[in-house]
Amino acid sequence: MSDQLIIPRGYTPLLDPRHTEQAIQKIKNAFQTALAYELDLVRVTAPLFVKSGTGINDDLNGVERPVRFAIGGMGDSTAEIVQSLAKWKRLALADLAFAPGEGLYTDMNALRPDDQMDNTHSLYVDQWDWERTIEPADRTIATLTHTVEIIYDVIRRTERYICHEYDVLTPELPRTITCIHAEELRRRFPKLSPKEREREVCREHGAVFVIGIGGTLGDGSIHDGRAPDYDDWSTEDHATGLPGLNGDILVYNRVLDMAFELSSMGVRVDPAALRHQLAVRGMEERAELPFHRRLLSGELPASIGGGIGQSRLAMLYLRKAHIGEIQASIWPEDMETTCRANGIPLL
Secondary structure (H helix, E strand, C coil): CCCCCCCCCCCCCCCCHHHHHHHHHHHHHHHHHHHHHHHCEEECCCCCEEECCCCCCCCCCCCCCCCEEEEHHHCCEEEEECCCCHHHHHHHHHHCCCCCCCEEEEEEEEECCCCCCCCCCCCEEEEEEEEEECCHHHCCHHHHHHHHHHHHHHHHHHHHHHHHHCCCCCCCCCCCCEEEEHHHHHHHCCCCCHHHHHHHHHHHHCEEEEECCCCECCCCCECCCCCCCCECCCCECCCCCCECCEEEEEEEECCCCEEEEEEEEEEECCHHHHHHHHHHCCCHHHHHCHHHHHHHCCCCCCEEEEEEEHHHHHHHHCCCCCHHHCCCCCCCHHHHHHHHHCCCCCC
């Protein structure tokens, strides 16, 4: 069992499993309807798996192994269960001819077998993946933070809605979200780890957007890993000189006393940023993959996009201590035993 498992003292679920299932559906319906309206998104059907070797699947931090299988009807060619749809969505924007200001969203279901299982991580990932076409001139911090504010407003409104539906729940999210760069966090908390910095700033503000995830900080470190071929984590903001047009939406989770990531998002790489980031990570050979060739040749539109955790949102709103109270998955036997002994009912 992970030594990161948190057992909140005196924890008692506010909703029983049956009412939890009903509340999850209400949350999903309300949130995706509001998100689609506010960002002008159309729901599209997305793949559960893609062909290996195309460069479409996301390798996240570069070390996670995708689940692969052979396709018998295609000469045993190999396919991979998606780990996210960051690059697939951008292809869809081009192929479905979305104009600037329009976009898409989808239910993304993925397997990440290398994720460490704990209160907030499982092998199964469910999120709303969204992508929106923008003009090249709008690849800016201003576009990024404005979009963050729209999404956060939907997050907060949905919390108020579900608390109205169940009077045992009380709204906790602050009215506004605070934007701060990862380098500013490093300078403010130089002796803390990135996760500890997130916890401190979330305790202070309640809701935070940390900018520049994946880019090099002043001491040569990075706040957290990002693949080189979707988010732009290297382009500098003209006003601050700090790198990165991407980030994470984090809120303070009172049940677990921790920073709680709800969304990873960003302005996507243009050809120049892609070439630079591939070189920084020593992955220039990826430029020959089909996805990367289309991007470098100018076939793909400028875009902004991200993923918003469905189970994470429900876990936050319903004040759950473990993501296994929201989604059915597989857990280590000793984790199940410990949760059961402490009144945490895993589905």
